[in-house]
Amino acid sequence: MIRDLPRELGVLAIGESTHGTAEYAIERARITLELAKTRPVRFILLEASFGETLALDRYVRTGAGDTRKAVAGLKFWMWDTEEHIRAVEMIRAHNKKRAPKERIGFLGTDVQMTAGAVDALLSDRSVRLSPEERAALAKLSDNYGAKWNEMTDDERRLIHDLLGRLAVPRRAHDTNALAAASIAARLALIASYSGPELEQMRVRDLHMAEMTGRLTDDGKHLSVVWAHMNHVTKRWMFGQPTMGTFLAAKLGPRYVALAMLSVGGSARAWDQEKKIGVVPHALEEAPAHSIEAALGPDGDGPTYVLFSQLSPARREWLSKLRYVRWLGGIVQEGGGWSLYDMASAFDGAVVFRSTTSTTPTPTGVRKATAN
Numbered sequence: 147m148i149r150d151l152p153r154e155l156g157v158l159a160i161g162e163s164t165h166g167t168a169e170y171a172i173e174r175a176r177i178t179l180e181l182a183k184t185r186p187v188r189f190i191l192l193e194a195s196f197g198e199t200l201a202l203d204r205y206v207r208t209g210a211g212d213t214r215k216a217v218a219g220l221k222f223w224m225w226d227t228e229e230h231i232r233a234v235e236m237i238r239a240h241n242k243k244r245a246p247k248e249r250i251g252f253l254g255t256d257v258q259m260t261a262g263a264v265d266a267l268l269s270d271r272s273v274r275l276s277p278e279e280r281a282a283l284a285k286l287s288d289n290y291g292a293k294w295n296e297m298t299d300d301e302r303r304l305i306h307d308l309l310g311r312l313a314v315p316r317r318a319h320d321t322n323a324l325a326a327a328s329i330a331a332r333l334a335l336i337a338s339y340s341g342p343e344l345e346q347m348r349v350r351d352l353h354m355a356e357m358t359g360r361l362t363d364d365g366k367h368l369s370v371v372w373a374h375m376n377h378v379t380k381r382w383m384f385g386q387p388t389m390g391t392f393l394a395a396k397l398g399p400r401y402v403a404l405a406m407l408s409v410g411g412s413a414r415a416w417d418q419e420k421k422i423g424v425v426p427h428a429l430e431e432a433p434a435h436s437i438e439a440a441l442g443p444d445g446d447g448p449t450y451v452l453f454s455q456l457s458p459a460r461r462e463w464l465s466k467l468r469y470v471r472w473l474g475g476i477v478q479e480g481g482g483w484s485l486y487d488m489a490s491a492f493d494g495a496v497v498f499r500s501t502t503s504t505t506p507t508p509t510g511v512r513k514a515t516a517n
Contacts, residue, residue, distance in 0.1 A: 147450040147494065148180050155185065156362050156400035157393060161375030161492070163407050164473040165224035166414025166424065169501045170406045173448065175233035177404075177496070178250070178370045179240055186367050187250050190237065191358055193373035194220045194254035196328035197262020200321070203251045206238045213238075218509040221259060223414075223424050224475070226510030253324070255357035255371075255389075257332045257350060260291035263325035267312065273322055279308050291332050305333075318364060328357065348386040351377060355392035362397070375472055378403045381491040402493045407470065408432075409442040411501035416476040416512070423513035426503035427477050436469045437488055441497045452494040465489040 151158065160177060162170045181187055192199060202216040213234055218226055234252075241249040264287040267273050268280065275283065282301045285293045297305070312326035331353035338349040354377065362369050376383050380394040380403055393401045410431045414424050432438035440463070443449040453461060467485040472478075488495070506512075 147452055148177070148184070150452055150455065151181075151402060152399050154400050155368055155402060156365065156397050157358060157369050157371060157402070159371035159373065159378035159390060159393070159401070159403045160496075161371075161373060161378035161390075161403060161405050163375050163405060163471060164413035164415070164429075164501075165374060165475060166227075166426075166473075166504045167406075167408065167411075167501045168227075168229045168504045169408075169448075169498055171227065171229035171233050171504065172236075173406065173496060173498075174370075174372050175236045179236060181368070181370065182240065182250060186248075187370060188367040189361050189369040190250060190252050191361065191369050191371045191373075192220070192225065192252060192254045193256050193354075193377060194222055194225060195256050195259035195262060195332075196254045196324055196357065197264065197266050198259055199252050199254035200262060200266060202234065203253055206234060206241055207246070207249050207251055209238065209242075214507060214509075218507065219262075220254070223506065223510050223512045224504075226507050227504040228507060229504050231507070253361065254328075255354045255361075257328060257335050257353045257357070258290065260329055260332050261287045263328045266325045267322060267329075270322060273312065275308070279304060283308065286329060286333075291329070291336060294333055294336050306330075309333075315360075319361060324357070324360060327360065331357065344384055344386050347384065351387065351389040352392055354389040355396070358389070358393060359396060374474060375405045375492075376474070379405075379486075379491045381487060403491070405470075405488070405492045405495045406498075407438045407441070407495055408498040408501040409438045411498070412503045413473060413501065414503045414506070415473050417514075418477050418479060420476070421514050423511070424506070427473075429471065429501070430481050432471065433469070436471070436483070437464070437486065437495070438471065438497060440468075441495055443497060443499050446499060448499075449497045450494070451497070453489055454493070461489055 160174045198220050201219050205211045205216045282304050309326045309330040313323050315323040335349050338346045378390045379388050380390045390403050411429050412426045414426050416424050469483045470486040471482050473482045
């Protein structure tokens with residue numbers, strides 16, 4: 147499958163159908179490293195906030211720091227697992243054999259947190275800040291930037307002007323520019339909270355796409371996205387464009403999206419009412435009319451499918467609305483089955499016969515709090 151990807155590939159997006167699946171964590175690392183054997187992969191882009199990935203990026207590139215602390219610092223249970231730590235160590239082992247400019251880094255493109263990006267700007271002595279700018283920026287570090295809603299108009303204008311100035315990159319992959327852009331994106335997301343929930347989805351995915359674009363605009367290097375399939379799909383979800391639709395429109399054939407699916411097994415997620423915590427859930431066997439059953443392997447290993455290589459009849463079947471299972475952070479009523487036009491939503495799939503739940507680290511355990 148890797149051999150047959152487009153030569154002009156710029157972004158390979160690997161979208162998992164369930165966040166808490168052990169096999170997905172290892173397989174996407176294997177795919178990334180296989181791709182790096184023949185292509186200039188420079189970044190793995192996580193569904194995590196930019197500033198919170200800087201310690202992880204430093205570790206995989208240089209070995210500095212502690213793996214578990216860096217992973218816990220991402221602040222998402224879906225990454226804070228033993229399987230993801232193993233995947234990180236796979237990338238670190240690869241980087242040890244490469245020159246610094248050829249190493250693969252980890253960066254986040256999500257826009258849900260501000261603390262890491264704010265701290266990066268405040269601690270960098272090359273960033274010139276007035277006392278007023280420093281004080282206003284520091285307010286945005288806590289509680290995901292929630293104090294933005296409490297700021298005066300003058301403070302908001304000060305922040306807008308500051309982020310606009312810093313977000314202009316002075317060099318390729320300018321960390322300060324990316325940090326400033328991620329904070330600005332978070333503030334845009336906060337502003338959308340006063341509107342419909344679907345608008346929040348659009349704003350989030352738009353800025354995830356823009357962050358991805360900032361890291362792939364040179365046309366020389368390749369990035370691999372690790373995120374949920376509902377972010378990387380090329381089709382709209384719930385009547386809103388996704389990160390994948392924005393990137394497909396911008397990059398054309400340079401954007402390739404793969405879905406990771408499973409016929410059965412288990413996966414971790416919050417219980418539907420969030421009264422228990424993030425726990426394993428059994429995945430019912432995929433019905434015969436589902437995408438998983440149609441593409442799934444006969445044996446134990448996964449099946450790798452590029453849709454362009456299927457027969458015309460199979461591609462025609464995929465172009466109709468078919469059932470696919472997905473779970474986000476919370477288990478879905480009815481098993482999480484949704485209708486997908488897979489032929490236009492994705493370019494291919496990796497399908498497992500059976501999967502198992504991820505293993506949380508001590509800091510990755512999530513339990514419901516008592517009322």
